[in-house]
Amino acid sequence: MSDSEFTYKSAGVDIVEAAELVGDIGELRGRTEGKRKLMQAFGLFAASYDLSGYREPVIVTGCDGVGTKLELLLEHDLLEIAGKDLVAMNVNDILTTGGDPLLFLDYVGIGRIDKAKIKRLIAGMAEHLESCDCILAGGETAEMPGIVPDGVIELSGFCVGAAEKSDLIDPGRIAVGDALIGYPSDGFHANGWSLIRKILKAFPGEVSREEMPALLAPTRLYHDVVAGLRAAGVDIRAMAHITGGGLPENLERLLGEKGADLRIPRWELGAVPKVLSHVEDAEAVKTFNMGWGWIAIVPAAEADKATGFHPGARVLGEITARHGVKVEVG
16 A cells, blocks of 8 residues: 555545535624624634623633434434524523623534535524624534544534623522513423433334424524513523423522422423323423423512513512422423
């Protein structure tokens, strides 16, 4: 075997194809620079953002992925939804702090560069990012033959935000008697899919192929809810993005020694009840968002303001002096 046969491309990595991909997604990425702009040009070794518009800027960061939902999104050729899920799982976490999501970066690991698939992932990301004024600042596409199997994509996201120090939300202000306001989700979002996949495998055909796209609906962005709360002048004591661990775990991390009593209706959305029929209520509550992807904790006297701007919002419960979160379904 001659030395000329030992090239990076012959080993399965095509750096020319990867470089071309960056150019191909330029228009999609550019859509995310609307109200906000990078300080320097896109495509450098790192992205920069000018924080001089803040008086006392505090950086907030987060990272997350799509989890095993990605397997079904690939199976049903819903790559744009995977991109949206990736953005929302990160941006929503930034929003809980009171911060503005500024910059988003993605990591895509794939066995062999597939420009069409990656562009569809980026298209989903760009659509969600454009809607919440967050810039797609860069990322990494890693071609890893022999490590990432054919037909599989690894996906992670990273978000950087900022807030005025005085605007950071302080859960330490939560008081007994405060109201918990729920804002609806569009589905299971990107949590609990290992259990959902197990149910779908055990009961094949129960959820039809026609019902799957709705069941796989993208994770909702809640920037509009946060904007609505601010516009209504609501005193926000805390906000929670309901992801892995469901209502109990995601609220308990905010409450310290306090607790909460919640009463939620049964979740009637598309094929969701078909899945939940195989799960006991207690297990469902600690695994899924149960139809409520966002919770705001506000003074009880401001509950009407916190629900009035959003047709799906409702009071789900109240803060108690007893430690622990109790959720009643029905």
